[in-house]
Amino acid sequence: MAHVHESNTKRIWNVFIILSVITLVEVVLGIIRPASLEAHVLGMKILNWIFIILTVIKAYYIAWAFMHLEGEKGSMRWSVVLPLIILIPYLIFIILVEGDYTHEVLKHGFQSWDF
Amino acid sequence: MEATVTTGSEEKVWSGGNQPMGASYGKMMIWFFIVSDALTFSGFLAAYGFSRFKFIDSWPIADEVFNHFPFLHGVDAPMYYVALMTFILIFSSVTMVLAVDAGHKMDKAKVTFYMLLTIIGGLIFLGSQAWEWKNFIKGQYGAIETTSGRIFQFVDASTGERVALSDFAVSLNEDRITHSANKGVWYESERPLTTFSLNEVIAGFEANSNIVVRTETNAAEGGKVILDRQQTAETLAKATAVVEGANLVHNEYGHPLFANYFFFITGFHGFHVFTGICINILIFFNVILGTYERRNSYEMVEKVGLYWHFVDLVWVFVFTFFYLV
Numbered sequence: 001m002a003h004v005h006e007s008n009t010k011r012i013w014n015v016f017i018i019l020s021v022i023t024l025v026e027v028v029l030g031i032i033r034p035a036s037l038e039a040h041v042l043g044m045k046i047l048n049w050i051f052i053i054l055t056v057i058k059a060y061y062i063a064w065a066f067m068h069l070e071g072e073k074g075s076m077r078w079s080v081v082l083p084l085i086i087l088i089p090y091l092i093f094i095i096l097v098e099g100d101y102t103h104e105v106l107k108h109g110f111q112s113w114d115f
Numbered sequence: 116m117e118a119t120v121t122t123g124s125e126e127k128v129w130s131g132g133n134q135p136m137g138a139s140y141g142k143m144m145i146w147f148f149i150v151s152d153a154l155t156f157s158g159f160l161a162a163y164g165f166s167r168f169k170f171i172d173s174w175p176i177a178d179e180v181f182n183h184f185p186f187l188h189g190v191d192a193p194m195y196y197v198a199l200m201t202f203i204l205i206f207s208s209v210t211m212v213l214a215v216d217a218g219h220k221m222d223k224a225k226v227t228f229y230m231l232l233t234i235i236g237g238l239i240f241l242g243s244q245a246w247e248w249k250n251f252i253k254g255q256y257g258a259i260e261t262t263s264g265r266i267f268q269f270v271d272a273s274t275g276e277r278v279a280l281s282d283f284a285v286s287l288n289e290d291r292i293t294h295s296a297n298k299g300v301w302y303e304s305e306r307p308l309t310t311f312s313l314n315e316v317i318a319g320f321e322a323n324s325n326i327v328v329r330t331e332t333n334a335a336e337g338g339k340v341i342l343d344r345q346q347t348a349e350t351l352a353k354a355t356a357v358v359e360g361a362n363l364v365h366n367e368y369g370h371p372l373f374a375n376y377f378f379f380i381t382g383f384h385g386f387h388v389f390t391g392i393c394i395n396i397l398i399f400f401n402v403i404l405g406t407y408e409r410r411n412s413y414e415m416v417e418k419v420g421l422y423w424h425f426v427d428l429v430w431v432f433v434f435t436f437f438y439l440v
Binding site (some may be wrong): 008011012013015016020023024026027030031034038048050051055059060062063064066067068072075076079083084087088089091092095096098099100102103106107112113114115 | 157262263337
């Protein structure tokens with residue numbers, strides 16, 4: 001490779017600390033499950049929103065720092081990331097709406113599921 | 116007019132040695148493999164989400180399923196073990212990226228050392244996952260199943276705490292043995308007998324007045340809906356089998372789909388970790404043999420590193436959606 005790589009050791013350890021702290025926060029919240037965060041916002045518990053947002057932050061650090069996307073050319077970076085951040089939320093949206101609908105059908109249908 | 120006009124820029128584009136998007140062929144291809152693999156895992160996790168939304172009011176509570184920790188028998192330790200596994204995998208990701216960093220500096224000794232740490236981290240993770248599977252398959256409390264496949268778990272009526280079958284079932288000294296195909300008609304067999312038969316569980320229920328069952332249904336205030344003695348007796352009357360542990364068909368923790376997704380998604384991820392370790396070992400020996408020293412580039416370490424980080428990335432999502440949410 002033509003370009004010179006500088007050492008990233010300091011950045012690596014910083015990212016490790018960030019990832020560890022986020023994981024620790026997730027685990028502590030997962031064990032305590034504070035009652036104040038059990039309320040529903042946009043169809044989901046606040047706690048679950050916090051978990052998902054923290055997970056996306058972790059994914060960002062792993063992809064940008066460890067997989068070194070931050071050092072790639074913009075065209076390379078976005079040809080990898082854009083398909084994922086367009087397709088995955090779309091898939092999740094469709095499938096979860098369908099799952100919710102199926103739940104309603106099972107709940108209100110004239111079919112017994114418990115005998 | 117000349118037919119073969121060559122400008123400087125054309126020569127640069129078409130004469131080879133060119134790297135679109137500033138990445139070498141191998142690196143770009145591992146990236147596009149990762150994109151497709153990420154979409155595959157998204158499909159699995161989205162399917163898990165579908166089933167969970169479909170059975171949203173009766174899905175098992177993960178904290179109650181995964182509550183083991185090595186050497187802590189009978190201690191309720193939700194999350195601790197998976198948290199440890201997550202740290203192990205994140206740390207092996209750190210040693211991997213340190214190996215890549217050392218590779219950029221052409222430091223063979225450091226690359227070797229960090230690759231070795233990464234492989235060890237991967238092996239510990241895989242072993243931990245095997246232990247997790249073992250606990251899940253073996254089960255802890257046992258339950259009964261009705262014709263429709265609903266699971267009923269036993270709890271103490273006064274405290275609401277789970278009770279294992281072995282704590283209350285009465286031994287009836289039945290000498291029934293597993294009916295296998297080689298002992299009778301060749302097309303008839305049954306699944307292995309459980310530690311306690313249905314009759315022994317029912318006898319235990321009658322002998323202990325504080326035993327009731329709880330349903331799969333999630334209660335509004337958290338936890339599961341618990342039935343009273345009368346309802347429990349009615350439930351036991353329509354029970355068809357005792358379930359101990361989990362497999363693809365019967366699952367003592369609740370809906371069988373939960374076990375199916377658990378085996379499939381963590382199994383597929385574990386398979387990725389396994390292949391990652393194999394490739395890491397291969398590259399590790401190449402590093403020792405000096406292959407990349409002679410090639411004057413440790414890019415191969417970088418490529419296997421990308422795969423390894425991806426496996427870590429997937430675990431971050433599996434961790435969230437299986438254990439936290």
